[in-house]
Amino acid sequence: MDRRNPSSPPPPYRRIVAEIRRRIERGELAEGDRVPSTRRITREWGVAMATATKVLTTLRQEGLVRAVPGVGTVVTAGGIRADDAPAPRTRAIGDPGSSPRHTPAAPGRPSPQAPGLSRARIIRTGIRIADAEGLRALSMRRVAAEFGVSSMALYRHVANKDELVKLMADATFAEIELPDPAPRHWRARMEAGARLQWKLYQRHPWVAQYLSLTRPQPMPHAMVVIEWTMATVTRFDPLTKLRLALTLINHVRGTAVALEEDLEAEQRTGMDAEQWMESLGPEYERILRSGSFPMYEGINDMDGEGMLRLDAMFEFGMARLLDGYEVFIEGRKDDPAH
Known part of the structure; x- marks a missing residue:
């Protein structure tokens, strides 16, 4: 009632x-x-x-x-109501793959008015789908449906889904505008590079899940960002610089993976992060009453100062990581071998 x-x-x-x-x-x-x-x-x-x-x-x-x-x-x-007249097809309002000049046909109904395909348009459409629905929703069939064509029509432009996702991910890095003038101190440059990537993952959460440190894909636009981030670290050999870069990147990417996971969990459970924590409050209280977890007991509000929020964890982790880099980089100035 x-x-x-x-x-x-x-x-x-x-x-x-x-x-x-x-x-x-x-x-x-x-x-x-x-x-x-x-x-x-x-x-x-x-x-x-x-x-x-x-x-x-x-x-x-x-x-x-x-x-x-x-x-x-x-x-x-x-x-569809039976008394609705079959008006001319207009774009579906709210459809991320549509545009004012083109209305995608329904799946399985190729449209003779579909514009010519191109690799760039396919990549942009794939990005819109992944941004709106997650990488799991992406398929060649799903992209083809946006153009009102069959999946086979896409293969003249991209070899397969794996190539498409790689091109999509690299295209997102091409969106990054590198600051000009750039920070001259190595720490300021690294902080700037890390934050640029963090903002990228916030716009495109699926990218962080796609990237891999052990099986990296050749993505020139992503490599440009890494080169720029490390440009003011000059005292080390290329391999050491790359390891420094990858360690920083892994912090950003590893934290950002939770962005997509949280969106998927919210969609699955119907609860945002705060509602989720509230629902588990009584169970946490029961565990803490055992007296075995003094660190947890000393926290009055689990998220009162944003300690569990991803932005706060990103900033805290980056600062501590660069503190360690400072000992490694600045400390070596007095080393006669360097």
């Missing part, structure tokens, strides 16, 4: 459900078209992931949409 005051506004998820329903009824979202993903909903309406998840759940319960593996959540056949 709904106990809300009749005069109070509907909850946010209900307003969003109503708006997407109107788009379906007006024909802006036709049968087979993708509706906005949870990530797209959070960006377009400024709501939490839990609210976005509730929106799609409600739409599925009302029979308006269904989940299609490898494609996303699409409008069902019953989601």
